[in-house]
Amino acid sequence: MRTLHPVGLLARAHTRTASLLTLLVVCVSATIVAACGGNGGSGGLSPTPLAVVNPVVDCSKLASVDITDIGGAGSSITSATVTAATVNGATVNFCTVKGTLAPSNTFEVALPVGTWTQRFAELGCGGLCGNLSDPTKQSSFSFSYTCPLVQQGGFVTAATDMGHSGQDTSWASDPQKQADFAYRGQHITTLAAKKLIKAYYGQAQKYSYFIGCSDGGREALMAAQRYPTDYNGIVAGAPAAHFQIQNSLYHGWSVESNSTTGTSLGNAVLYADKAQVLHKAVVAACGGTSGAPDGLLTDPRTCHFDPATIQCANGATSTANCLTAAEVTTATRIYSGPTDATTGERMLAGSPQYGSEANWVGVEVPTTNSTDAPVPTKGLFSYNIVTGAYNLIFTGSPSMPNIDTFGYHDASFYTNFLQANHPLNDATNPDLSAFKSAGGKLILWHGWADQHISPLFTIAYYEAMQSTMGESNVNDFARLYVVPGVGHCGGGEGFPNIDLVSQVTGWVEQAKAPNSVMTYQTDSNNAVTASRPVYPYPAIAKYTGSGDWHSGSNYTQAAAVYTAKTPAWAGSSFYKPYALKSQGVAAP
Known part of the structure; x- marks a missing residue:
């Protein structure tokens, strides 16, 4: 397989401080007397002339x-x-x-x-x-x-x-x-x-x-x-x-899933090297769906990879190229997301997708390897973003849950805790x-x-x-x-x-x-x-099958390779029209 090059132009370094400074910033433009166009990436748009206007004051x-x-x-x-x-x-x-x-x-x-x-x-x-x-x-x-x-x-x-x-x-x-x-x-x-x-x-x-x-x-x-x-x-x-959901249930579930204790008090289970092992197996099983041997997943929803297929054999002397039982459990939980304990309904619209494993490093999993010193789950980005957004999400709630008491398996968490500030954030x-x-x-x-x-x-x-x-x-x-x-x-x-x-x-x-x-x-x-x-x-x-696939x-x-609509999930009501909430000084 040809080595693919991660690109630096749009890649963003993610700052993991308590204040969570910019994950990425967006935008600066440029000057020309025509609209963006040409240069391949523009899709062949014809320039629309707009005159350059100079300042009238210093x-x-x-x-x-x-x-x-x-x-x-x-x-x-x-x-x-x-x-x-x-x-x-x-x-x-x-x-x-x-x-x-x-x-x-x-x-x-x-x-x-x-x-x-x-x-x-x-x-x-x-x-x-x-x-x-x-x-x-x-x-x-x-x-x-x-x-x-x-x-x-x-x-x-x-x-x-x-x-x-x-x-x-x-x-x-x-x-x-x-x-x-x-x-x-x-x-x-x-x-x-x-x-x-x-x-x-x-x-x-x-x-x-x-x-x-x-x-x-x-x-x-x-x-x-x-x-x-x-x-x-x-x-x-x-x-x-989905700010309310993203910075509570979504990232919180990553912390709980990748923990030796199942809470934020544990150490991480899955580390950078094993995320790469997992990624390699996913690509081998589901990559290249465009028809080109590129290792990419055109639509990960068509992939049905089971992490248990790369679980280490009992008594294995080396686990460098396989996943331990605990690592399989963690990966499966991250992919699957939480469900309501009573109804089995999915709590989230989606989780990290197959093919994203190599990118989990620094977010869902530590940047260090399984052979290095243990890393507390409180060092994960997912933990930091939840704690940073905590007051934004739960101010005004009847009580203040924490990352370990979020209702990961209780759909009423939406109405009891996330609804109040949903129309604000x-x-x-x-x-x-x-x-x-x-x-x-x-x-x-x-x-x-x-x-x-x-x-x-x-x-x-x-x-x-x-x-x-x-x-x-x-x-x-x-x-x-x-x-x-x-x-x-x-x-x-x-x-x-x-x-x-x-x-x-x-x-x-x-x-x-x-x-x-x-x-x-x-x-x-x-x-x-x-x-x-x-x-x-x-x-x-779709690759035509002839010529350089690069x-x-x-x-x-x-046509789409996956046509099913998003299945029912506990927070789907948040994606229906609602009255917006304002507070403080009104914007003009």
Whole structure:
């Protein structure tokens, strides 16, 4: 089998601190007089000329712009200076504006000095946010591989820390900061950025976009649901839209499953080396379903691998290439997820999928090997994200459960503990009628090998949209792409270099609905080593059987290999329309 190259451009290093700083950040753009297009990854979109607009005032003048009408008393611009950034090897100058929207939403807006093409992009943050990313950095603009707009600096971009900073998680008990993180922070930053655009260039932006992944994907969907006119186009990657579920039952189950005691007080059972043994066996059993010998699982739901098939023989003197009975149990529990003890109903819409095992390292399993010193389960990322999000999820609940007393086998846990803040933190309302009516376009995407968020939740949300709005209506404004072998917001053994910025700008600005999107693998020098198209879910890419299977030109669109809808699960009611909850200072 040819060695596949995990790609660095979109891969994200996951910070595992108590405050869970950005899992991934998203977005920075570029400057050009045309919409993103060409360069292979854009799907052949024809450029739409938009004139470059130059500033009408000096950058320093933006320091005096009043933003109290947006954030309230105490909101202010702290600096406005011209800075230089290297974008695609060239120097691009930005008027970089920093400020605070009350009470504590730190933000930064980057306005191109000589390359603005009348477009604006708000950039999502990841994890529990809490840090301010640099919107002038091209590396933080995801899903834009080879997009000319992103490569040349044509967008005004903005980012925010969502109302809190640092490693102290006490902010999560503050009702106003809860609201700022849940929905308000990105919205008021967008309003501030648009006001600065008008002041700097003497005109408003022509098009507005939101680009985000992980929690940034949740923020993207929150925008479509709460503020349907904020953005013309949205790209939502691997969305943690089911925030309440994701950061309690989902990650908590990973901790309980991979523990010698079955609680957070134990040590890990499955380690990095054995996750790789498991992954190798899964690939051998289920890989290559595209028709090419690539080892990738086109749709893991068609795989029926049993970890017990690689269990070590009784009395084995070496367990390096097999799984012990305890490791088999852990792997099986991670794949299967919890069920209600009375009804047998699944508690989750999905778990980590077959083919994602190599990516579990650092999340579901430790980064060390089984031959190294034992690692407490409290050192796992899954434990840290649960404890970090604890107050956001359970504030206001009749009692405060902990990771060991979550109702993993009791469906009433949803109504008793997760329902209260569901309409505040979650972004799973499938009724996007207002966003559609406003002309908005939405691209959802997820990697099949995601180690943090199961792609089955995103599929379940997409199906809920279809059920609520009708498939034809959804097809008018939304697309879902699920990419084989790709991890959380990038990385993995698949093809994580993908340009969805071109797709969303082309759809918004040229009315060209996306279909085939080329994805790429690159080597350590960023040279393309292989390509593969992806198609709107549930269609798949199929190798034609002739020509180089590393070339995307030798694939065609094929019908779904799995057609069943998401089975019933205990939290499915969270994916039905609901009244949104607001608190604290209302956003304008």
